[in-house]
Amino acid sequence: MTRRATARGAARTSLDGRRADVIVCGASFAGLSVARELAGAGADVLVLDRYEIGERATSACAVPTPWMAAMGVEAAARQVLPGMSFTTPRGGRVRYALPWSWTAFDYRTLCQLLWEQCGDARFETATVHGRTGDTVHTDRGDLTAPLLVDAAGWRRVLTTPHVQPPDAALSRGLEVHPHDPQGTDLDVYLDRDLIRRGYGWSVPAAGERRVGTLSYDPRDHVKQPTRRLAQELDVETVRYQGNWFPHALQQATTGTAFCVGDSAGHCFPLSGEGIRTAFYFGIACGRELRTVIDGDQTREQAADRYTAFHERHRAAFTRAARLQRLIPALPPPILSVLLRTMSVQFVVDRAFGWYLQQAHPSLAARPPGPRAPHGRPIEHATLPR
Numbered sequence: 576m577t578r579r580a581t582a583r584g585a586a587r588t589s590l591d592g593r594r595a596d597v598i599v600c601g602a603s604f605a606g607l608s609v610a611r612e613l614a615g616a617g618a619d620v621l622v623l624d625r626y627e628i629g630e631r632a633t634s635a636c637a638v639p640t641p642w643m644a645a646m647g648v649e650a651a652a653r654q655v656l657p658g659m660s661f662t663t664p665r666g667g668r669v670r671y672a673l674p675w676s677w678t679a680f681d682y683r684t685l686c687q688l689l690w691e692q693c694g695d696a697r698f699e700t701a702t703v704h705g706r707t708g709d710t711v712h713t714d715r716g717d718l719t720a721p722l723l724v725d726a727a728g729w730r731r732v733l734t735t736p737h738v739q740p741p742d743a744a745l746s747r748g749l750e751v752h753p754h755d756p757q758g759t760d761l762d763v764y765l766d767r768d769l770i771r772r773g774y775g776w777s778v779p780a781a782g783e784r785r786v787g788t789l790s791y792d793p794r795d796h797v798k799q800p801t802r803r804l805a806q807e808l809d810v811e812t813v814r815y816q817g818n819w820f821p822h823a824l825q826q827a828t829t830g831t832a833f834c835v836g837d838s839a840g841h842c843f844p845l846s847g848e849g850i851r852t853a854f855y856f857g858i859a860c861g862r863e864l865r866t867v868i869d870g871d872q873t874r875e876q877a878a879d880r881y882t883a884f885h886e887r888h889r890a891a892f893t894r895a896a897r898l899q900r901l902i903p904a905l906p907p908p909i910l911s912v913l914l915r916t917m918s919v920q921f922v923v924d925r926a927f928g929w930y931l932q933q934a935h936p937s938l939a940a941r942p943p944g945p946r947a948p949h950g951r952p953i954e955h956a957t958l959p960r
C-alpha cells in the first residue's frame with residue numbers, strides 16, 4: 576500500500592551547489608542496480624528520487640525467481656509462482672509449467688535490500704526537472720557530477736524533449752491490490768472484449784492479489800478493463816496503482832547521461848516486463864561507470880561500451896515488438912489453438928528458456944571486479960539451458 580514518507584516543507588533543505596562523482600536520478604529497480612555496482616568503488620555516489628526509497632510501487636512486482644537470488648533480495652519474496660495460465664474466452668484456460676518460476680515480491684523490502692548493498696552511496700529526496708551539461712536541476716537546487724544516470728522511468732528526466740504519451744511508444748497499465756489469499760500461478764487473460772490490444776493479469780502475492788490490465792495502445796484507457804477483470808475474479812477494486820511504461824528501445828545514452836531501465840526503453844514489449852531488465856542493464860551500466868571511476872576508461876569510452884551492450888539486445892526487443900503487434904491481430908480461435916499447441920512441455924521449455932536468456936541472471940552473479948580489461952566488451956551472460 577502506498578505510504579507517504581517523503582520529506583516536505585522545512586525538511587527539504589537546499590542541495591544547491593552539491594557536487595558528486597555520480598548522480599543517479601531514480602531510486603527504483605534501475606537506479607539502485609547501478610548504485611549497487613558502485614559500492615566500494617570509493618566514489619561519491621548520490622542517488623535522487625522524488626520519493627523515499629521503496630515508498631511508491633507501480634508494478635505487480637513479479638520477476639523470474641532466479642533474479643531474486645542473483646540480486647541478493649530473496650527476503651523480499653512473498654510468493655513463488657511455478658506456472659503461468661492463459662485464459663481466452665473461447666479456448667478456456669491453458670496452464671504452462673515453466674522451466675523457471677516467477678516470484679511476487681514486496682516492493683519496499685526489495686528496494687531496501689538493494690539499498691543496503693549500495694555501500695556508502697547517499698540518498699536525497701528531490702524532484703529532477705532537467706539537466707544542463709553536467710548539472711542536474713532539481714526542486715532542491717542544482718547539483719553537478721561528471722557521471723549522470725537517468726533511471727527515472729519512462730519520462731527520461733535528463734533528456735529533452737521528454738517522452739510524452741499518447742504519441743510516444745508507451746503502454747499503460749493499471750492494477751488493484753485486494754487482500755485475497757487465492758491463486759498459485761501468474762494468470763494472464765487474453766480477451767479483446769476486455770482489452771483491445773493488451774492483456775489482463777492476476778499475480779498472487781501471499782494474501783494479496785495484484786489484478787490489472789495493460790494496453791499497448793496509450794490512447795486506450797485501462798481503468799474500466801481493470802475494474803471489470805477484478806469483478807470477474809470477484810476481488811475488491813482497492814489500492815489502485817498504475818503507470819506508463821515503454822515498448823520500444825530508446826538510446827542508451829543522451830549527451831553525457833547514461834539511461835537505464837524504462838528511461839532507455841528496457842521493458843520488454845508484449846509482456847511489459849521491465850524489472851529484471853532494469854536490474855540487468857543497471858548492472859551493465861554500473862560496471863562501466865565503475866571502470867571510469869577506477870581510471871581505466873573515459874566517460875566517452877564507457878558510453879560507447881554501454882551503448883554497444885544495449886544495442887546487442889535490440890534484436891530481442893524487436894522480435895517482442897513484432898509479437899506485440901501480431902498477437903492482438905490474430906483471430907481469437909487461432910490464438911486459442913496456438914496457446915494450446917504451445918503448452919507441450921518441450922515448447923514451453925524452449926520458449927521460456929529463450930525468454931529468460933534475453934536478460935539472464937548470470938550477469939549479476941559475476942562479482943564486481945576484477946575489472947574488465949580495457950577495451951574488452953562487457954561479457955554477455957553465459958547462458959545455461
Ligand SMILES: Cc1cc2nc3c(=O)[nH]c(=O)nc-3n(C[C@H](O)[C@H](O)[C@H](O)COP(=O)(O)OP(=O)(O)OC[C@H]3O[C@@H](n4cnc5c(N)ncnc54)[C@H](O)[C@@H]3O)c2cc1C
Nearest residue numbers: 601603604605625634635636637703727728836837849850
Ligand atoms: C501496473 C504495472 C504493473 C507492472 N508489473 C510488472 C511486473 O510484475 N514485472 C515486471 O517486470 N514489470 C512490471 N511492470 C513494468 C515495470 O514496473 C517497469 O518496467 C519498471 O518499474 C522499470 O523500472 P525503472 O527503475 O526503470 O523505473 P521505475 O520503477 O518507474 O522507477 C523510476 C523511479 O524514478 C523516480 N522518478 C521519476 N521521475 C522523477 C523525477 N522527476 N525526479 C526524481 N525521481 C523521479 C520514481 O519515483 C521512481 O522511483 C509493470 C508496470 C505497470 C504500470
